[in-house]
Amino acid sequence: MSGNLSTPGASVTSRAFAVLGAFDVDHRELSLTELASRAGLPLPTAHRLARELVGLGALERREDRYAIGRRLWDLGLLAPVQFELRQVAAPFLQDLYGATGATVHLGERDGGQVLYLDRLSGNASVPVVSRIGGRLPLHATGVGKVLLAWAPEDVQRQVLASLTRVTPYTITQPGRLREQLRRVRREGYAQTVEEMSQGACSVAVPIRASAAGDVVAALGLVVPDLSRGRARLVSALQVAAAGIGRSLRVSLSGSER
Incomplete structure (x- = not known):
């Protein structure tokens, strides 16, 4: 965060957003000292804002540490596209889960990451690190690769310039x-x-919400192995994604009337 937030000219709103912006996927809980440092604010200012945000439900206090509060997630879900998408997709996710028994993911691109809007946990014992409201790298996830494939060229360049290795099998060669x-x-x-x-x-497909074919989200499955049954999983995903896209178009067009 910019250090000029500690100057008298910085607004209360910008400072409050600096406190909230101090959290990310690698910093889900912060002490007050860490919070002040990452937000670029004096300790007393960070303490006052954190206390007010806890009172409003935007932050949670966990002993001597802070975390993002449920109220922020509830508000985020009211964003028109996300709200419509989750509402419309819910029955298709349930059908997909019933047909495959696999972990089901619904995600959209948020900058250089995939934001997980929904997840249904599968029956198989598979290590899954995603969580609803969490973010993971585009280049290392199935839904992320779909979203990256249809992302603007400048986003692709940015992601390809900083490919981090998550496991020994993560692809970190830009050309590949x-x-x-x-x-x-x-x-x-x-x-x-x-x-x-x-x-x-994992395997994933795009969700298109316009006749022009704009990709607004991705639908994916996580399984222990793709050596068998991949075609069946892809087919099930494509049917569900097409249904979500059609329903989303109808829902959004109706809300514009």
């Missing part, structure tokens, strides 16, 4: 990943093999 993204666009689905967590494979 770019070729994968071309194949994703050509074949209409993406897959990963132990790239986010060892012992877990």
